[in-house]
Amino acid sequence: MAPSLCFRTFILQFMLLVFSILNTSLHASEPPLTLEYYASACPNLFEIVKKEMECAVLSDPRNAALIVRLHFHDCFVQGCDGSVLLDDTITLTGEKKASPNIHSLKGFRIIDRIKNNLESECPGIVSCADILTIAARDAVILVGGPYWDVPLGRKDSITASPELAEANLPTANEGLATIISKFLYQGLSVTDMVALSGAHTIGMARCENVRARIYGGDFEATSGSNPLSQSYLSSLKSTCPPVRGVGDNNITAMDYVTPDLFDNSFYHLLLKGEGLLSSDQEMYSSLLGIQTKQLVKQYAADPVAFFQQFSDSMVKLGNITNQDSFATGEVRKSCRFVNT
Incomplete structure (x- = not known):
């Protein structure tokens, strides 16, 4: 017999409590970051970053989403320490x-x-x-998103962790409870999770990550409980063939309405059941998503509230720090390699 909704809700709440308790010890100290960290040492910092990002986004608006994703994937592994930028070497993976x-x-x-x-x-x-x-902040602004102040003073890690990348980063077909737990582990709340997921309004997804959502059946999709409209489904099938390994790298917008504009239309798609990623649609459609469903409705109805919370949550994301990097970290000469 399937567990009752009350029982499943209790289990989710219990998991969230446990991760909140664990998280208190993992992220108890505030990072030593300040807004004026480079004011004297590199006063043209912001202008240099802004100019390069303007060129990148003007040449291809998709570059905005690429930089935001890089930042997210960096911060979820060892904190925001630039470890995601490191290339493999003989001594470092x-x-x-x-x-x-x-x-x-x-x-x-x-x-x-x-x-x-x-x-x-x-x-x-x-x-x-x-x-x-800084580049992630500027990327969002350049495609119509909000501004926020960026505290600075991070050091670059001299290590990387592919193991933590495998364990910590959310994936397209994970359930809501698992996704929430990964955010809580980083010191980010359920509200932060729903707001930060709004960055998918400018994101693209590979067919390999959405095939389960499109075809269901043997692909172990949740699309049976969160069905896509026939018109949207037909469009996706024309881009993503059903055979694994065929067209895996084809891409499609997670927000097909305004793919190059940072707005709240992503949440309107969730209300219609047309979230491209199963993990996104679960925020609105999951029986366990009592809080997340209300937040999706709120951000769909109030773009100002979404922009404000997204800004606040991006600051929190950027404040996830690797305490070891402050003791042993460095300022790399090249972002791809540790200093020799």
């Missing part, structure tokens, strides 16, 4: 080839260009972790 990253992360050359410009302007001063955090 980076995070780029971990399964959640290997096909989904791009935009590294944009960060390289920003770093090169800053090394010419103020060598050895600005960390790659800080560059990525």
Whole structure:
């Protein structure tokens, strides 16, 4: 017999309580970040990052989503320490080839260009972790999203962890309770999770990650309980064939209404049952999503509330720190390699 809704709700609430308690010890201290960290040492920092991001987004609006995703994937592994930017070497295995990253992360050359410009302007001063955090903010602004102040002073890690990338990063077909637990582990609330997921309004997804949502059946999809409209489904099937390994790298917008504009239409799609990722649609359609459903409704109805919470949640995301990096970290000369 299937467990009752009350029982499932109790289990979810219990899990959230446990992770909240664990999280208190993992993220108890505030990071030593300040708004004026580079005011004297590199006063042109923000202008340099902004100029390069303007060029990148003007050439391809999709670059905005690529940089935001890089920032997210960095912060969920060892904190926001630039570890996601490291290439593999003989002595270090980076995070780029971990399964959640290997096909989904791009935009590294944009960060390289920003770093090169800053090394010419103020060598050895600005960390790659800080560059990525500022670039993510500017990326959102350049496609119509909100502004927020970015606290700075992060150090670059001299390590990476593909193992934590595998364990910590949310994936497209995970259930709501699992996704929530991964956010709570990082010190981010359910509200933060729903707001940060709104970045998918400018994101693209690979067919490999949405095939379960489209076809169901052997693909173990949740699409049976959260069916897509026939017109949307037909469009997706024309892009993503049903056979594994065929067209896996084809991409489709997670917000097909305004894919290059940062707005709240992502939440309107969830209300219609047309969230592209199963994990996104679960926020509205899951029987366990009592709080998440209300937040989806709120952000769909009130874009100002969404922008404000997204800004606040991005600051929290950027404040996830690797305490070890402050003791042993550095300012890399190249974002791809630790200093020798």
